[in-house]
Amino acid sequence: MASQMLDEILSIPAVVERQNAEVGRIYREIGRRLRAADPRAAISNARGSSDHAATYLKYLLEITIGLPLASVGPSVASIYGGNLRLAGQLCITISQSGASTDLVMLQQAAARDGALTLALVNEVESPVARQAKLLAPLHAGPERAVAATKTFVASLVAAATIIAAWSEDDALLSAIEALPNPLQAAVTLDWSPALAAVSAASSIFTVSRGPGLAVAAEAALKFKESCRLHAEPFSAAELRHGPIALPGPDFAALLFVPRDQGRASMAEAEAALRGTGAAVFRCDVEGGDLPVVAAPHPLLDPICQIASFYRFVEEVARERGLDPDRPPNLSKVTVTQ
Known part of the structure; x- marks a missing residue:
């Protein structure tokens, strides 16, 4: 009998095809809005697999746009109550559930401290999703296996699309549209x-x-x-x-x-x-x-x-x-x- 994990892995090409068709325009609009906002720097707010997706986003952002991105420990806000000087910067939260208290608290602190907040989240009714200024729904569907697979890939696709639109890279945007077949x-x-x-x-x-x-x-x-x-x-x-x-x-x-x-x-x-x-x-x-x-x-x-x-x-x-x-x-x- 196939595992739930395997079923979700095999669904990845269809997930990406659905992303492109149904929410790709949202990602592209976010990219255009970020280009207009022109933040001075960015921070990421994530744990586990989502933090690895933030690493991918970091390299794309720094390579293509030249904007530095630093990973900030959510405990800076949730445990230590620190105040970050983030005026004119961008806070990017990546999460499958959007429900973890520390991620919510860092996003709130970033907004309070002057950052524009962007969330890449699968659960669009979650606290992180509801409170973000800009929301990029991962649109991966329910993920029942404990190990994240399709939501991680969806995070990378959302990140790449946003960066491609931000940097006006038509070749990368076209490549993302063509991604489902190679993934199959x-x-x-x-x-x-x-x-x-x-x-x-x-x-x-x-x-x-x-x-x-x-x-x-x-x-x-x-x-x-x-x-x-x-x-x-x-x-x-x-x-x-x-x-x-x-x-x-x-x-x-x-x-x-x-x-x-x-x-x-x-x-x-x-x-x-x-x-x-x-x-x-x-x-x-x-x-x-x-x-x-x-x-x-x-x-x-x-x-x-x-x-x-x-x-x-x-x-x-x-x-x-x-x-x-x-x-x-x-x-x-x-x-x-």
Whole structure:
């Protein structure tokens, strides 16, 4: 019997097609409004998978528009009652449920301190959604599996569309419209050559650069919550700053290789990891150990990569005798303060 998680992974292409058709215009209008508002800087407000989506947004915002985005800990507002000087800035909250107390409180504090607030949220009747000045509904439909999959992809698509409209990048907008077909191919790819080594690994590194770092972080989280495997995400640039001392023959590593200026450093990281004896799997549209679908635009490659990874991680969970729909000690909506 298929898991709920697998059903939701296989629905990703349809989710993105529905997003483009039904709420893409909202994302584009938000992009135009942000271009007119011209904020001086931005902060993100998110936890878990949504925080990884914020990493993707950060790189797109900084690469294409030149606007710096900093991740602010929600506890600055919810626990410490801090006041942030945010006049003329943008606060972006990303959340599946929009219900966590700490996210609500930071968004409220940001608005009070002068920021324009934008929320990317699946539950449009949630406190975060209702209180945001600008709302980008993820429109992914109910997500019942504990592990977020389709809502994470929907967050990336919403972020990319907003940035494409903000930067007036027609090529990126067209590529987003064409994304459902590559995603349909991505969720069917076979990563079984990595199944045995990854399922038996004592620990896993997930590695990328730039926008792909969001996928590395999301992959590491999914190994932990769905497979009970310890995993850590790293930028390829960080491996030499200490972490490369850890891997050995009992390790595995997944490298999510971008089609941009980060490729060279990924090759260096791959060589270093293979030198440790770890089982290394390169995920690269230009040829690697595991197949990857090329997105219609290089900035969208992480979306296709994570879709293929999700299919794989669900298989790893079952290989390890686990129920991917019922990870221990977790619930679908996490409320923190």
